[in-house]
Amino acid sequence: MLAQVLFSGLALGSIYGLVALGFAVVFKATEVFNFAQGMFVVCGAYLAITGISLLNLPFPLAMLSMVLAAALLGVLIHMFLIQPVAGQPMLVVIMLTIALSIVLRAAIEIIFGSQGRTLNTPLPSGVFKIGELRISQLHLTAALVSWGCMAAFGAFFRFTSVGLLMRATADSHEAAVVSGVNVNMMNRLAWAIGVVLAAVGGLFLGQLQIASTELETIGLLALPAVVIGGMQSIPGAIVGGLLVGVIEQLAASYISPKSSDIVIYALLLLILMVRPWGLFGQRELGRV
Amino acid sequence: MTKHSSVSLKPAQPVSWQRWVWVALAVVLLCYLPIVLTDRAIFGVRLSNMQLLNIGMSQVNLMLIAMLGALSLNYLTGCAGLISIGHAAFYATGAMTAAITGTQWGWPFPLVLAAAGLAGALVGTLAGLPSLRVRGLYFVLSTLAVHYVVVYVFLEYQFKFFDVVGVPYNAASIGPIALNTPIRWYFFLLPLVALVYWGLSNTLKSREGRVMMAMRDHELATTSVGVDVRILRLKAFAFSSSIAAMAGALYAYFMSNATSEAFGINFAIQFIAMIIIGGMGSLGGALVGAALWLLLPSIISGFATQAGDATGIVRLLLVEHKAQLVQMIFGVLIIVLLIFAPGGIAGIGHKLRHRWSAGKDAS
Numbered sequence: 001m002l003a004q005v006l007f008s009g010l011a012l013g014s015i016y017g018l019v020a021l022g023f024a025v026v027f028k029a030t031e032v033f034n035f036a037q038g039m040f041v042v043c044g045a046y047l048a049i050t051g052i053s054l055l056n057l058p059f060p061l062a063m064l065s066m067v068l069a070a071a072l073l074g075v076l077i078h079m080f081l082i083q084p085v086a087g088q089p090m091l092v093v094i095m096l097t098i099a100l101s102i103v104l105r106a107a108i109e110i111i112f113g114s115q116g117r118t119l120n121t122p123l124p125s126g127v128f129k130i131g132e133l134r135i136s137q138l139h140l141t142a143a144l145v146s147w148g149c150m151a152a153f154g155a156f157f158r159f160t161s162v163g164l165l166m167r168a169t170a171d172s173h174e175a176a177v178v179s180g181v182n183v184n185m186m187n188r189l190a191w192a193i194g195v196v197l198a199a200v201g202g203l204f205l206g207q208l209q210i211a212s213t214e215l216e217t218i219g220l221l222a223l224p225a226v227v228i229g230g231m232q233s234i235p236g237a238i239v240g241g242l243l244v245g246v247i248e249q250l251a252a253s254y255i256s257p258k259s260s261d262i263v264i265y266a267l268l269l270l271i272l273m274v275r276p277w278g279l280f281g282q283r284e285l286g287r288v
Numbered sequence: 289m290t291k292h293s294s295v296s297l298k299p300a301q302p303v304s305w306q307r308w309v310w311v312a313l314a315v316v317l318l319c320y321l322p323i324v325l326t327d328r329a330i331f332g333v334r335l336s337n338m339q340l341l342n343i344g345m346s347q348v349n350l351m352l353i354a355m356l357g358a359l360s361l362n363y364l365t366g367c368a369g370l371i372s373i374g375h376a377a378f379y380a381t382g383a384m385t386a387a388i389t390g391t392q393w394g395w396p397f398p399l400v401l402a403a404a405g406l407a408g409a410l411v412g413t414l415a416g417l418p419s420l421r422v423r424g425l426y427f428v429l430s431t432l433a434v435h436y437v438v439v440y441v442f443l444e445y446q447f448k449f450f451d452v453v454g455v456p457y458n459a460a461s462i463g464p465i466a467l468n469t470p471i472r473w474y475f476f477l478l479p480l481v482a483l484v485y486w487g488l489s490n491t492l493k494s495r496e497g498r499v500m501m502a503m504r505d506h507e508l509a510t511t512s513v514g515v516d517v518r519i520l521r522l523k524a525f526a527f528s529s530s531i532a533a534m535a536g537a538l539y540a541y542f543m544s545n546a547t548s549e550a551f552g553i554n555f556a557i558q559f560i561a562m563i564i565i566g567g568m569g570s571l572g573g574a575l576v577g578a579a580l581w582l583l584l585p586s587i588i589s590g591f592a593t594q595a596g597d598a599t600g601i602v603r604l605l606l607v608e609h610k611a612q613l614v615q616m617i618f619g620v621l622i623i624v625l626l627i628f629a630p631g632g633i634a635g636i637g638h639k640l641r642h643r644w645s646a647g648k649d650a651s
Contacts, residue, residue, distance in 0.1 A: 033425055084627045090425060091371050095564050096626050098557055103619035106612040110605065114612070227429055258443065265436035269418070272430045276422045 003133050005249045011139035012208075013245020014146035015201045017238040020225040021150055022197030024237035027226070028170040029190030032082055032093050039101035040195045041219030044070060044202025045211035046108055049119055059122050066203065067196050074195035075188045082191070083184065105213050116212030123207070142204035149200060150238055153193065157234070166190060198222075221248070224268040230281025239280065322348070322474045342590025343583055345470035351582035352477040353542060356484055356535035358562040358574040363488050364528035365560070366569035367497070369504030370521060374415060374431035376556035377438035378529040381411045382536025383546045384442050387455040390541070397460045397467075397541065401534055408533020409526040411438065416525030420518050435556060443548035454547035457540050473542065480538075481575075484531060489571050491527075500524055501569075564622055567634025576633050585614045 023037045047069050051062030081100060085092055124137040157163040169176040169186040176183055198219065205215055221244050222237075229240025244264055251263040277283045324330055325345050328337070361375050382404040390400040418430035446455055460467040467473050491497045503510045503517050511517055540546040558581060566577025592606045605613045629636050 033428075081623065081627070088626075088630065090428075091365065091560075091568070092626050092630055094371070094428065095560060096623060098560070099619045099622035099626070102557075102615050103623070106609075106616035106619060109612045110609045110616070114609075223429070223432075227426075231425075259440070262436055262440040265433040269430060269433040269437070272418055272422055272426055272433065276426045 001253075005253050006246060007133060007135065008139060009246035009249030010242060011136075011143040011245070012249065013242035014143040015204050015241075016221055016225050016245050017241025018146040018149055019198050019201040019219055020222040020229070020237040020241040020244075021153065021234065022194040022201075023222045023226050024229075024231065024234055025153075025190050025197070026194035027231055028234075029166065030078070030082060030086075030187050032097065033090070034097045034194070035094060035220070035223075036077075036097040036101040036104065037194070037198055037222050038216035038219030039104045039213075040070070040073075040198035041202035041205060042108060042211075042213050042215045043073065043104060043195070044199025045119060045206025045215060046112055046117075046202075047199060048121070048203045048206065049112070049117055049211055052119070052121060053117075063203075066199060070196045070199035071192035074191035074193070077195070078188045078191040082187075101216065105216065108213055114213070116210035116214070119203075119206040119211045121203075121207060125207075138204075138208060142208070145200070145204070149197065153197070154234070162189070221264065224264050227268055227278055228271050230278025232282060233278065233280035236278055236280030240278070318478060319475075322471045326471060337590060337593075341583070341587045342593075343586055345474060347583060347586050349470060349473045349477055349542060350539075351579055352474070352481050353535055353539050354559075354562070354582050355481050355575050355578040356538070357532050357559050358566065358578040359481075359484055359488055359571060360528040360531035360535070361559045362563040362566070362569065362571060362574035363492075363531075364524055366563055366567075366574075367492060367504065368500045368521065368524035368528075370416075370419065370524060371428045372431040372525075372528075373428060373553070373556050373560065374435035374438070375529075375532055375559045376551040376553070377415070377431075377435040378408050378412060378532035379536030379539060379555065380438050380442045380548070380551040381408050381529070382533030382538075383455070383540035383551070384445055385533065386457060386537035386540050387445070387449075387546070390458055390537075391456060392449070394458075397458075398462055400541075401537055404537035405530045405534045408536075409530035411533070412526045412529025413522055415529065416522045419521045419525070432553075435553065439548055439551055442551065446548050452547075454545045454550075455540070457544050457546070459544070460541040467541075477538070485571055485575070492571075496520075496523075504569075561618060561622055563632075565618075565625060565632055567632030567637075568630075570632070570634035570638075573632050573634030580633075581618070584617070585611075588614050588617075 019037060019041055022040075023034055026032055026034050026037075044066065047066040048062065051057045051065050052059065055062070057065065077100065081096055082093075085096055123141050126137050127134050128137065129135070157167055165176070165181050166186050166189060168179070169181055169183050170190075173183060176186070201219065202211075202215065205218055209215065209218075222241065225240035225244040226237050227240070228243060229236030229238070247264055247267065248260040252260040255263065271278065322345060324335075325340065325343065325348065328335055328340060357375065357379065360378075361372065364370050364372055385404040385407040386400050389395040389403045390397070395403070415431065415434040419427050422430060450456070462476065465472070467476055492501070499510065499515050500520055503515070503520055507517055536551075543550075562577035562581045563574050564577070565580055566575065567573030588606070588610060592610050625632055631638065
């Protein structure tokens with residue numbers, strides 16, 4: 001029982017970690033606390049539906065077009081919405097992302113209808129057993145792909161020159177501008193990465209459940225994940241995502257299914273009171 | 289935060305007689321409005337539904353209740369500079385207090401309202417406690433967490449004592465007068481909104497209010513002149529949430545039923561949307577924002593009944609996806625306002641008036 005719960009918790013947590021990673025990349029680059037990340041998850045699920053069921057593309061091509069469309073969405077959002085409000089007070093930026101998620105939700109419900117849709121992909125969906133442990137292949141695939149994406153982006157930030165420039169931009173805008181880095185380009189790239197990661201999460205969440213705009217609430221679990229892990233920390237986002245997944249599954253099976261949200265948000269409140277900079281974040285020092 | 293706060297900081301001046309004429313005119317109009325909306329006619333001249341913009345009395349009453357929420361949130365966010373995405377939690381607190389005292393213990397309605405206000409102040413103080421330790425973004429998140437906690441408590445309470453249908457509420461009555469018609473509700477809610485508006489705007493002109501806005505604009509400078517901003521924050525939080533809780537109790541009584549789903553995160557977001565549309569830091573703006581938010585959906589529904597035979601995209605939008613269309617309009621409106629006019633409608637009005645009076649002086 002416990003092993004089963006831990007397995008599904010870790011698998012779901014990997015997806016949350018992926019979504020949270022996208023969130024953290026955007027936050028580090030542009031300091032935008034993105035409440036629309038949950039909606040980007042929904043967008044991913046519906047982009048996959050468009051590619052696979054509506055356009056009847058072969059699966060790899062559908063995935064490729066989903067990733068490209070998501071990246072384009074991120075770039076457009078940064079160009080037309082985020083850049084004009086750069087430097088505005090926090091509430092303006094937060095509310096902008098909330099309004100964006102309202103618009104995206106309405107658009108999706110108008111285009112695809114408010115009913116949920118099933119998302120069918122050729123990904124393996126059977127179940128195999130290791131001893132008592134029933135392992136769903138879809139969960140396993142989701143976890144593996146999530147880890148693959150995380151590793152790929154970790155390597156990208158660590159080893160490539162563009163990744164280095166992105167890290168430098170996130171570290172200090174002014175210094176990057178002075179050194180001749182195209183800061184807007186870097187930020188657009190960060191938004192594209194953020195949306196793509198959420199969309200990949202949406203692909204799996206939409207398949208594990210039914211693709212509907214309700215997925216937003218699940219996608220928004222990335223928020224507590226990021227804060228618990230530490231907002232400025234990339235590994236923190238991943239660990240936070242895993243923690244949220246495991247805690248959610250534990251609470252749902254040992255306390256009650258309704259209680260999973262509250263346990264996570266209570267933990268968030270606790271972390272905010274005790275260690276606001278999160279498990280892996282760096283303590284922010286206030287200067288006068 | 290916002291530079292244009294339309295709260296006048298000038299010392300109180302003797303009120304001119306023109307002002308009294310305007311106030312009297314507004315009172316007369318507001319008293320005549322429900323008669324127009326109920327009879328669907330002005331001085332005996334029948335008006336079609338569309339001429340009245342498809343607005344009914346229950347919309348107007350809901351709008352008045354929402355105005356209380358928007359006013360209190362604008363006081364907290366626009367004037368004290370504390371962003372809260374947990375305002376629905378205080379509505380839920382009020383509704384739950386009303387359920388315990390009104391439905392379960394059978395207290396009379398005015399007493400229930402007072403209890404809701406007290407409970408709101410208490411929960412608000414608790415919810416404001418994280419502000420002693422964290423600020424900015426982290427504080428916003430703590431209000432989000434508080435929201436989930438309070439709504440969960442409401443959910444558990446609802447399922448323990450009632451069932452999935454929701455909490456039923458008694459018919460509201462003040463002494464011998466039962467609030468059983470929309471017009472009676474209107475004449476109960478209208479003075480209440482006016483009272484809250486008057487109270488808040490006077491608070492903002494008092495020493496406390498000015499210090500609070502100073503805290504919003506520059507916390508460090510305010511601290512350095514000897515103000516304890518921590519106490520000030522808690523006070524603002526308690527005051528604002530007490531009003532919101534009362535509005536929550538009113539809402540529950542008006543709807544005569546409340547479920548935990550009603551107070552979801554979207555319920556909280558609508559108040560932020562109202563004050564953004566109306567204008568941050570402007571109490572009048574909060575009223576405008578709430579009015580727009582509550583009345584636009586029924587105006588759109590009016591168009592939908594008109595467009596019964598239309599085909600194609602109009603039908604798709606107006607008839608089949610009315611709710612989504614409304615959401616889309618609001619979402620786009622908020623985005624446009626945020627990018628081009630961060631002061632909201634109040635800010636635009638302020639600018640226009642400024643330009644107009646400048647032009648008058650020049651001529």
